Amino acid sequence: MKGGAPVPASIRDVAQRAGVSVGTVSNVLNRPDEVSADSVDRVNRAIEELGYVRNDAARKLRGGVSSTVGFVVLDGQNPFYTDVVRGAEDEGTRHNIAILYGNTDEDHAREKVYLDLFEEQQVRGVLIAPYGDITARLQRLRARGIAAVLVDRFSGDGRFSSVSVDSVRGGRMAVEHLIDTGRRRIAFVGGPFDIRQVNDRLAGARVAAENANTPVEIEVIATRAMTVEEGAAAGARILTRPRRDWPDALFAANDLLALGLLQSLIVDGRMLVPQEIAIIGFDDIPFAAAAAVPLSSMRQPSRMIGRTALRILLEEAADPESIARQTVFQPELIVRRSTSG
Amino acid sequence: MKGGAPVPASIRDVAQRAGVSVGTVSNVLNRPDEVSADSVDRVNRAIEELGYVRNDAARKLRGGVSSTVGFVVLDGQNPFYTDVVRGAEDEGTRHNIAILYGNTDEDHAREKVYLDLFEEQQVRGVLIAPYGDITARLQRLRARGIAAVLVDRFSGDGRFSSVSVDSVRGGRMAVEHLIDTGRRRIAFVGGPFDIRQVNDRLAGARVAAENANTPVEIEVIATRAMTVEEGAAAGARILTRPRRDWPDALFAANDLLALGLLQSLIVDGRMLVPQEIAIIGFDDIPFAAAAAVPLSSMRQPSRMIGRTALRILLEEAADPESIARQTVFQPELIVRRSTSG
DNA sequence: GAAAGTTCCTGAATCGATTCAGGCTGATTT
DNA sequence: AAATCAGCCTGAATCGATTCAGGAACTTTC
Numbered sequence: 001m002k003g004g005a006p007v008p009a010s011i012r013d014v015a016q017r018a019g020v021s022v023g024t025v026s027n028v029l030n031r032p033d034e035v036s037a038d039s040v041d042r043v044n045r046a047i048e049e050l051g052y053v054r055n056d057a058a059r060k061l062r063g064g065v066s067s068t069v070g071f072v073v074l075d076g077q078n079p080f081y082t083d084v085v086r087g088a089e090d091e092g093t094r095h096n097i098a099i100l101y102g103n104t105d106e107d108h109a110r111e112k113v114y115l116d117l118f119e120e121q122q123v124r125g126v127l128i129a130p131y132g133d134i135t136a137r138l139q140r141l142r143a144r145g146i147a148a149v150l151v152d153r154f155s156g157d158g159r160f161s162s163v164s165v166d167s168v169r170g171g172r173m174a175v176e177h178l179i180d181t182g183r184r185r186i187a188f189v190g191g192p193f194d195i196r197q198v199n200d201r202l203a204g205a206r207v208a209a210e211n212a213n214t215p216v217e218i219e220v221i222a223t224r225a226m227t228v229e230e231g232a233a234a235g236a237r238i239l240t241r242p243r244r245d246w247p248d249a250l251f252a253a254n255d256l257l258a259l260g261l262l263q264s265l266i267v268d269g270r271m272l273v274p275q276e277i278a279i280i281g282f283d284d285i286p287f288a289a290a291a292a293v294p295l296s297s298m299r300q301p302s303r304m305i306g307r308t309a310l311r312i313l314l315e316e317a318a319d320p321e322s323i324a325r326q327t328v329f330q331p332e333l334i335v336r337r338s339t340s341g
Numbered sequence: 342m343k344g345g346a347p348v349p350a351s352i353r354d355v356a357q358r359a360g361v362s363v364g365t366v367s368n369v370l371n372r373p374d375e376v377s378a379d380s381v382d383r384v385n386r387a388i389e390e391l392g393y394v395r396n397d398a399a400r401k402l403r404g405g406v407s408s409t410v411g412f413v414v415l416d417g418q419n420p421f422y423t424d425v426v427r428g429a430e431d432e433g434t435r436h437n438i439a440i441l442y443g444n445t446d447e448d449h450a451r452e453k454v455y456l457d458l459f460e461e462q463q464v465r466g467v468l469i470a471p472y473g474d475i476t477a478r479l480q481r482l483r484a485r486g487i488a489a490v491l492v493d494r495f496s497g498d499g500r501f502s503s504v505s506v507d508s509v510r511g512g513r514m515a516v517e518h519l520i521d522t523g524r525r526r527i528a529f530v531g532g533p534f535d536i537r538q539v540n541d542r543l544a545g546a547r548v549a550a551e552n553a554n555t556p557v558e559i560e561v562i563a564t565r566a567m568t569v570e571e572g573a574a575a576g577a578r579i580l581t582r583p584r585r586d587w588p589d590a591l592f593a594a595n596d597l598l599a600l601g602l603l604q605s606l607i608v609d610g611r612m613l614v615p616q617e618i619a620i621i622g623f624d625d626i627p628f629a630a631a632a633a634v635p636l637s638s639m640r641q642p643s644r645m646i647g648r649t650a651l652r653i654l655l656e657e658a659a660d661p662e663s664i665a666r667q668t669v670f671q672p673e674l675i676v677r678r679s680t681s682g
Numbered sequence: 683g684a685a686a687g688t689t690c691c692t693g694a695a696t697c698g699a700t701t702c703a704g705g706c707t708g709a710t711t712t
Numbered sequence: 713a714a715a716t717c718a719g720c721c722t723g724a725a726t727c728g729a730t731t732c733a734g735g736a737a738c739t740t741t742c
Contacts, residue, residue: 008485008486051481053457053460053461053485054461055402055461055463056398056461056462056463057397057398057399057401057402057407057463058398058402060398061396061398061399061402066398067458067461068441068462076423076426076427076430077420077423077424077427077627079418079420082417082418082423083418085417085442085444086417086418086444089417089442089443089444093451093454096458098441098442098443098455098458098459098462099441099442099443100409100439100440100441100442101426101430101439101440101441101442102430102439102440103426103427103430110434113434114439116394117408117437117439118439119394120394120395120396120397120408121397121398121408121409121439122396122397122398140392144349144394145349228627228631259628259631260631262631263630263631286418286569287600287628287631289604290569290600290601290603290604290628290632290633291631291632291633292631292632292633292634292635293633294633
């Protein structure tokens with residue numbers, strides 16, 4: 001068909017063409033300052049002419065380190081996580097690191113599949129927004145020399161580094177805001193409860209309710225996933241109740257749920273938001289502001305989370321003796337129309 | 342901590358423990374039916390006991406094939422692309438393939454960086470939603486035995502397989518719909534124009550205008566990117582015009598732009614959508630339905646696109662002689678309130 | 683019973699980049 | 713002039729999985 005070497009050039013070909021040894025070529029590639037300027041030139045020219053590209057497999061094999069990092073994400077459709085990934089990617093390109101991407105969709109089996117895969121790939125490290133409890137699995141990775149950093153989730157026992165947002169505090173702030181604006185019958189919408197953040201946000205909500213100086217009721221409406229569809233389904237369920245049983249505010253465990261709720265509640269003007277019912281979400285995804293009724297939310301510094309997580313991961317990969325550290329960002333209350341008529 | 346070798350077990354360790362040769366272990370792994378049941382058992386037990394995991398680097402080095410595929414995405418924040426990736430991932434897990442993910446953010450330099458990286462990684466193939474013209478680059482990959490499939494973009498010269506949606510037709514359908522609902526002064530909002538889809542959608546819009554049996558005006562409002570922010574900026578610019586110069590409909594090159602436009606136009610009730618101005622987007626991302634005014638859009642079968650693209654990629658990787666084929670899906674008009682008062 | 687097959691297994695060679703002990707050259711010191 | 717040193721280079725050994733020619737043990741065929 002067309003030009004171009006059908007068989008890729010190896011370091012040996014480059015060495016031959018440049019008239020030096022393979023060791024020298026490798027040195028040019030990895031520590032050019034230990035090689036004479038003349039050799040550097042010749043080698044670089046040969047590389048150019050042959051279109052040589054380093055074979056990462058060979059490199060990795062010989063004890064080298066991988067230039068990929070695995071990222072296991074809970075929900076790849078959620079703009080919050082896309083943003084986190086984006087942050088990690090940004091930091092990654094600065095270190096010439098690529099991201100092996102895995103979306104688990106709140107599924108244990110997929111989580112395992114991806115971790116296995118990353119292990120086979122001998123990635124430099126793994127970023128993971130875990131679904132359930134995976135410390136055992138991570139221990140094993142570590143034993144293999146693969147670092148791991150938890151994302152969006154505090155590491156309970158402190159055995160692994162983590163980068164997260166204080167979900168309990170976020171839950172408290174959200175519900176305090178609802179109470180401040182006069183709401184008393186609050187429903188927490190979220191699930192499944194083996195997602196740690198869901199529990200934490202609910203716990204925070206309860207704290208706020210207990211600390212209030214008026215009686216505040218917290219009801220729990222469980223969902224099977226954190227999606228727009230599940231939110232809409234939960235909303236539909238609320239609508240079937242007699243009017244006097246409606247809560248006067250909803251705290252959704254994330255924005256996708258909140259958007260789903262919003263969508264189903266205001267359809268046909270069934271319910272007025274925020275007059276009859278206030279809604280607040282969590283994450284402050286870009287679409288929250290563009291919603292039918294702009295959505296109040298607890299903002300997380302998503303890109304920063306991704307960036308920080310990758311940075312810490314690389315540091316730990318470089319120094320396996322380093323001590324696990326927990327980085328916790330604070331959420332920020334963003335008030336929009338859905339809670340402030 | 343429990344057992345777990347601090348140093349990963351190799352195939353040799355497994356062989357020793359199972360009392361067989363390395364060749365046999367490899368055979369158990371790759372063609373178990375050529376090995377006696379007894380050996381298979383012993384080897385599997387040894388693998389279990391040692392926690393052995395295949396080293397993909399070594400495997401790749403020895404002429405094997407990679408189990409990763411690169412995916413270069415134009416805009417990772419766009420839910421449309423997340424959906425496409427998700428589709429590819431779905432198909433990938435069925436073949437035990439992981440995705441190396443790269444987000445170019447409409448940037449040539451990043452595009453190149455990722456392609457280099459994928460080449461070093463010797464990925465099985467590359468899926469790419471290209472920004473500009475990259476056939477030269479893809480030719481080179483192909484010469485190295487790396488297959489490539491274009492995503493969301495028709496391969497003009499037919500040298501590569503592609504999976505896309507008929508953007509010209511989509512543009513035509515969108516504008517025909519606007520015309521059908523009585524609009525005559527239509528603005529196309531999109532850019533930059535070196536994104537092929539933008540051109541195509543505009544071209545389709547023009548066809549619709551010319552075919553109409555009333556005079557229809559198509560104005561072009563250029564944006565620098567396809568984001569919510571740019572859409573909002575374009576909307577703000579429209580608002581500065583004297584009222585009589587306002588278009589009566591907007592066709593946005595994608596939903597993000599449309600959402601931005603919507604957001605900026607309806608703020609403070611400056612403009613009534615759809616009464617004064619209709620808006621239609623492209624992609625039908627999940628958030629389009631949840632927008633302030635539910636957004637009409639041209640739906641693309643995003644997951645299907647991803648799935649199909651990966652399937653074709655794997656087929657081509659398996660058979661380098663195969664002929665490039667163009668798969669074109671048809672877009673579907675989804676009418677919501679933003680175009681039908 | 684010899685020849686010809688089967689079935690299953692062995693172990694050395696291989697892929698390509700990196701590393702490192704050792705060597706060569708010319709400059710500097712004693 | 714010998715000894716020392718710096719600067720630069722060489723090339724064999726190495727990583728771990730795969731492959732394949734060769735061979736052992738056992739059956740079947742004539």
